[in-house]
Amino acid sequence: MNDIARQLLRAVAFLAVEALLLDRVPPVHRFLSPSIYLLYLLWLPFRLGRLPLLGIGFLYGLVLDMFTHTPGLHASACTLAAFLRPYLIQVLMPRLDEDSGRSEPSIGSMGAFPYATYLALMTLFHQVWLLFLEWLDLGDAGYFAIKVVTTSVLSLTLMAVTEAVFRNRGLEGRT
Amino acid sequence: MxxxxxxxxxxxxxxxxxxxxxxxxxxxxxxxxxxxxxxxxxxxxxxxxxxxxxxxxxSYFSLRRQNEELVRQNTLLLNRLRSDFERPDTSQAAAPATLPEGDRRFRFLPAKVISNSVGSRKNYLMLHRGTDQGVAVNMAVVSPSGVVGTVVNASPNMCIVMSLLHQQSKVVAVLKKGSGYGEVTWDGRDPRFLSLSKVPKTVAVAKGDTVLTSRYSDKFPPDYIIGYVESVLEDQVTSTYNLRVRSSVDFTSLQYAFVVANLQAAEMEALRKSTQEVNE
Incomplete structure (x- = not known):
């Protein structure tokens, strides 16, 4: 119960920051539109099954869509992220023992390098899909790639800051 | 399960x-x-x-039906042309809708082309329309894109047409610009080109000028297109031009043609004959 309440609170916090802050700030540059809300899905506990994970991803994206007036856009991207997450964790962390099964992905539970790779790849997949859906056109492939990379880098920077601020106690994987 | x-x-x-x-x-x-x-x-x-x-x-399946439909429609429209009518008293103007059928001079009769040739020096077409359907020898034959030839023989259901591509074919023509009567003949070589001779040099001729049938022709409807001037060959000896004319009809792909009946031809012929008798 405590766990569920904490997860809900965290989701609300991420959505609030994303929808009420990041989405409203006028873009600094056409290449720079950072987002951080994906981190919530990346922080979900390991033990969550694939089906609940997909459900949560879909609903989470849908709620954000309600705020950004883009029905289906973030829902689709978050569902994709939720679908890819278990596979990526399996590759990066082959030995998922009972103990770590109760915790969340973090530097402490995964190791610094696998965790960083996990964050980077998930953000990249997510941004590629999101931008593709938004444009429905690869158009200028170079422009597309630059936009994906800059947005991903900026988002990752924001995630690192969040990580440092809210998870400084986080070697044991708790917020 | x-x-x-x-x-x-x-x-x-x-x-x-x-x-x-x-x-x-x-x-x-x-x-x-x-x-x-x-x-x-x-x-x-x-x-x-x-x-x-x-x-x-x-669309290929309905092509034949579409073609027939178009021919029917063309016939209807061609038979409504003002130039199909010639009143005895030309000072009386009449709007096309009120032209009495008795004044009709030309009637267009649609016919399917059943055989055709362009390769020889004397080319003929055969049309699926004969004396039982109103065709008579010496009637003009045109297609939607221009003059085709003259009926030279007719059986009850078919007729033979001497095409413009025939060495004995001769059609009185006029330049659309107004003056310059001449004769359209064929030299027997290229089926795309006809020649127009006897145009006096007093007429200004340029490439691209339109060549039409003359109003003085007994059988051809007036101002029907024959072709366009392709080049001007000046004949140094005589006082006339020799023009090369690109035929507006593609003789290689004729499918339908119209036999043009001149309903006033008999009267004209009778008058001519009686005049000759008076003079002789």
Whole structure:
């Protein structure tokens, strides 16, 4: 119960920051539109099954869509992220023992390098899909790639800051 | 049944993923104006391409019917031309709708081309229309794109047409610009080109001028197109031009033609004869 309440609170916090802050700030540059809300899905506990994970991803994206007036856009991207997450964790962390099964992905539970790779790849997949859906056109492939990379880098920077601020106690994987 | 359940169990995550993606994408394409328009335009393009292909194939099946329909319509329109009528008293103007049938001079009779030649020096066509259907020898034959020739023989249901591409063919022609009567003949070489001779040098002729049938012809409807001036060959010895004319009719692909009956021809002929008798 405590766990569920904490997860809900965290989701609300991420959505609030994303929808009420990041989405409203006028873009600094056409290449720079950072987002951080994906981190919530990346922080979900390991033990969550694939089906609940997909459900949560879909609903989470849908709620954000309600705020950004883009029905289906973030829902689709978050569902994709939720679908890819278990596979990526399996590759990066082959030995998922009972103990770590109760915790969340973090530097402490995964190791610094696998965790960083996990964050980077998930953000990249997510941004590629999101931008593709938004444009429905690869158009200028170079422009597309630059936009994906800059947005991903900026988002990752924001995630690192969040990580440092809210998870400084986080070697044991708790917020 | 067990197999299905096992399959569903093993692939439940991918299946749910696809279902949720379908739900999100359907929302995306339904509720976002830009996405909806992109989706619809893609869809329309695809459907349009398929339909165009389909139509390209099926239109062949109705081609014959369409052709007949067009010929019927052309006949109707050609028979309403003001130039089909010639009143005895030309000072009385009359609007086309009020022209009495008794004043009709030309009547267009549609006919299917059943054989055709362009390769010889004396080319003939055969039309599927004969004396029982109102064709008589010496009637003019035109196609929608221009003059074709003259009927030289007719049986009850068929007739033979001497094409313009015949060494003995001779059609009185006029330049659309107004003056310059001449004779259109064929030199027997290129089926695309005719020659127009006896045009006096007092007339200014340029490349591209339109060549029409003359009003003085007994059989051809006036101002019907024959072709366009392709080049001007000046004849140094005589005082006339020799013009090379590109025929407006593609004689190699004729499908339908109109036999033109001159309903006042008998009267004209009788008058001519009686004049000759008086003079002799």
């Amino acid at each position: 067990n197999n299905i359940r096992e399959l569903l169990g093993r692939y439940s995550a991918p299946i749910l993923f696809l279902l949720l993606q379908a739900a999100s994408l359907s929302m995306l394409f339904r509720f976002n104006r830009y996405h909806e328009s992109v989706f619809l335009s893609l869809y329309n393009e695809f459907a349009g391409a398929v339909n165009a292909r389909y139509d390209g194939v099926t």
